[in-house]
Amino acid sequence: xxDIPAAFLTALRLIVTLDPQLAGIVGRSLYVSxxxxxxxxxxxxxxxxxxxxxxxxxxxxxxxxxxxxxxxPAVFIGLTVYLLxxxxxxxxxxxxxxxxxxxxxxxxxxxxxxxxxxxxQVLRALYESYREQLCSLGARxxxxxxxxxxxxxxxxxTVVMAGFGRAxxxxxxxxxxxxxxxxxxxxxxxxxxxxxxxxxxSLALALGVVLVLVAVGVxxxxxxxxxxxxxxx
Amino acid sequence: xxxLPLMLDGVSLRRDGRVLIDDVSLTIAAxxxxxxxxxxxxxxxxxxxxxxxxxxPSAGRVRWSGPEAGSAxxxxxxxxxxxxxxxxxxxxxxxxxxxxxxxAAAVRAARIDRVLARTGLAALAERPAAVLSGGEQQxxxxxxxxxxxxxxxxxxxxxxxxxxxxxxAVEAIVAEMHGGGAKIVMTTHDLAxxxxxxxxxxxxxxxxVAEHAPAADFFxxxxxxxxxxxxxxxxxx
Amino acid sequence: MRRxxxxxxxxxxxxxxxxxxxxxxxxxxxxxxxxxxSGLFAHLLPRFExxxxxxxRVVAVGTGQAIRLAGNGDADVLLVHHxxxxxxxxxxxxxxxxRDVMYNDFVLVGPAAxxxxxxxxxxxxxxxxxxxxxxxxFASRGDxxxxxxxxxxxxxAAGVDQRxxxxxxxxxxxxxxxxxxxxxxxxxxxxxxxxxxxxxFANKGDLVLLLxxxxxxxxxxxxxxxxxxxxxxxxAADGQAFIDWLTGPAGQAAIAAFQxxxxxxxxxxxxxxxxx
Numbered sequence: 001x002x003d004i005p006a007a008f009l010t011a012l013r014l015i016v017t018l019d020p021q022l023a024g025i026v027g028r029s030l031y032v033s034x035x036x037x038x039x040x041x042x043x044x045x046x047x048x049x050x051x052x053x054x055x056x057x058x059x060x061x062x063x064x065x066x067x068x069x070x071x072x073p074a075v076f077i078g079l080t081v082y083l084l085x086x087x088x089x090x091x092x093x094x095x096x097x098x099x100x101x102x103x104x105x106x107x108x109x110x111x112x113x114x115x116x117x118x119x120x121q122v123l124r125a126l127y128e129s130y131r132e133q134l135c136s137l138g139a140r141x142x143x144x145x146x147x148x149x150x151x152x153x154x155x156x157x158t159v160v161m162a163g164f165g166r167a168x169x170x171x172x173x174x175x176x177x178x179x180x181x182x183x184x185x186x187x188x189x190x191x192x193x194x195x196x197x198x199x200x201x202s203l204a205l206a207l208g209v210v211l212v213l214v215a216v217g218v219x220x221x222x223x224x225x226x227x228x229x230x231x232x233x
Numbered sequence: 234x235x236x237l238p239l240m241l242d243g244v245s246l247r248r249d250g251r252v253l254i255d256d257v258s259l260t261i262a263a264x265x266x267x268x269x270x271x272x273x274x275x276x277x278x279x280x281x282x283x284x285x286x287x288x289x290p291s292a293g294r295v296r297w298s299g300p301e302a303g304s305a306x307x308x309x310x311x312x313x314x315x316x317x318x319x320x321x322x323x324x325x326x327x328x329x330x331x332x333x334x335x336x337a338a339a340v341r342a343a344r345i346d347r348v349l350a351r352t353g354l355a356a357l358a359e360r361p362a363a364v365l366s367g368g369e370q371q372x373x374x375x376x377x378x379x380x381x382x383x384x385x386x387x388x389x390x391x392x393x394x395x396x397x398x399x400x401x402a403v404e405a406i407v408a409e410m411h412g413g414g415a416k417i418v419m420t421t422h423d424l425a426x427x428x429x430x431x432x433x434x435x436x437x438x439x440x441x442v443a444e445h446a447p448a449a450d451f452f453x454x455x456x457x458x459x460x461x462x463x464x465x466x467x468x469x470x
Numbered sequence: 471m472r473r474x475x476x477x478x479x480x481x482x483x484x485x486x487x488x489x490x491x492x493x494x495x496x497x498x499x500x501x502x503x504x505x506x507x508s509g510l511f512a513h514l515l516p517r518f519e520x521x522x523x524x525x526x527r528v529v530a531v532g533t534g535q536a537i538r539l540a541g542n543g544d545a546d547v548l549l550v551h552h553x554x555x556x557x558x559x560x561x562x563x564x565x566x567x568x569r570d571v572m573y574n575d576f577v578l579v580g581p582a583a584x585x586x587x588x589x590x591x592x593x594x595x596x597x598x599x600x601x602x603x604x605x606x607x608f609a610s611r612g613d614x615x616x617x618x619x620x621x622x623x624x625x626x627a628a629g630v631d632q633r634x635x636x637x638x639x640x641x642x643x644x645x646x647x648x649x650x651x652x653x654x655x656x657x658x659x660x661x662x663x664x665x666x667x668x669x670x671f672a673n674k675g676d677l678v679l680l681l682x683x684x685x686x687x688x689x690x691x692x693x694x695x696x697x698x699x700x701x702x703x704x705x706a707a708d709g710q711a712f713i714d715w716l717t718g719p720a721g722q723a724a725i726a727a728f729q730x731x732x733x734x735x736x737x738x739x740x741x742x743x744x745x746x
Binding site: 129130132133135136137138139143147150151152 | 282285287306307310311313317319320321329330333334377381
């Protein structure tokens, strides 16, 4: 197997030379997946907190459902979004099929349950310890939701990064709703799939290495940013 | 003008078929420091939570019947055995409660500075609350309650986890709040603490009020067999 | 909370639509992996864009899926290689004005050791009969692509019920051409490939070309404009401009000029080259 060392060398060369085509693909991957994670976070985090705080009929069922939705296959989401935004589908008038917007939408649907379910896990324990004190201070459920989100922000960074990881690494939805169009919707994972199908295994592997490095970089940045505002002492 | 007195009328609490608070009728009036005393498991903490409204009774009624009863919710505060610290600075912990009560920024700043000074926490104002010692955290919990300027302060075994020095500091703050006009209702299983603090005693035995008497009378001549046993250090059940 | 979620949803919808509307003049072309993976589009499309100012966005999938995409109105032009399907597409009113573009051919590839002994044969159906008789591993696309449909027609011609052997020596992969070649290389199986993908494929392993040239392996490509009467948003003028260029002298010459390893992979046959 000479492919693996060759892949690392290729990866190194691609990065060191700042290959412009690769830079475009990496940029597109980041644009799509970071957009998806921002939107999914804006929906999933309050949703997870709300499920931890509010008591309503069917709450247990909602939690089970949410945990189950974490297992949704990306291709299933891709197909669903395709049927929605296809010209023949109910959202066809938007004309977003085969654009980054469709990929963002699909990745949002993919990771919102993950962010909601994991943040519910994180916040449930915190809520248990805060509940009596916050009620005593007269906090309403709404205010409790925001308090939990703020106080758990460091734990929730990891939750959001888990969502980002899933989004940036998925290929099934990106290829169906994006179409892997060169310079438009070609992202890291669809490029890896394409190069594999051309038999360029070491290039495909090299791109995989680059993808991991990019993901590590994003996580390091998130850790730095949250570290800068973390309480010290 | 106060939300007091607080009337409990035939209050019971049942959980999983067990009776934890059993038909308690009690009037807690403005003025004296009330200590709810009793052995572990008597239901002191539950009774305090029923009074504060954190839990609802299975039967009976908890009612504030003073002239200001309409705003009872925001005119009481509670300090817990294990202080709950929000993951932010000491100052922000106090500000949080004030903000919930809708106080303007200027009012918040003035009150925060005042209670920080009175609880001896001024030097720690910008520290994260999570890194304070147990005693400092409990003083912060008191400061947070104090800033709200409540008519009634409930304290649930506030010194159970503290060393004598920290206990003394907490008791001094409680006394000062009482001196400022706040009604104190506190649970303890520590007989010595009850002797130091109580103006009146509610003695709880297995979910029932065995005795409700001025402290001097209670400690001199307990009327109930359970209280007599407790004061004498005998086990009774 | 509810108001927050509604606001968030509206923001998302607006952001998505604005993100989608950004962009310049382009058409969407539904086509096959064989044309994309061989590098043909990378050769042709910049020339067309330079000539017309129209960018072409290629969605490269199997022929079956490409036809379905186009039928839903999700592409402006369809370029595939299965003539009966193309004609059915037009007959159903989904497309207009099918034209021949080019052809290449399918090749039978397999392990150099050739356990079924098909090297030197000229008759593709006969070769398949021998593979079946030897129960030698055969990797099928199994994905309803043009290549898959051509392969099924060959089995029919050979009179072999290969489906009965599915899971034993006959392996239906359900993948694209490249992935099928990767798998065939890994398990030393025979497979049917289009010449373009095969020639430019970089991971051949032990596989070699064993049979080519049988007229039944002829693989014609056709181009169709998605019917604008059926799907009003179809960019009919720009799409037709692409079809006209592709089947006109400039496009046909560009197809003929495309080579990999000194070998032409596609042969223009729109009938206009001769007039040049």
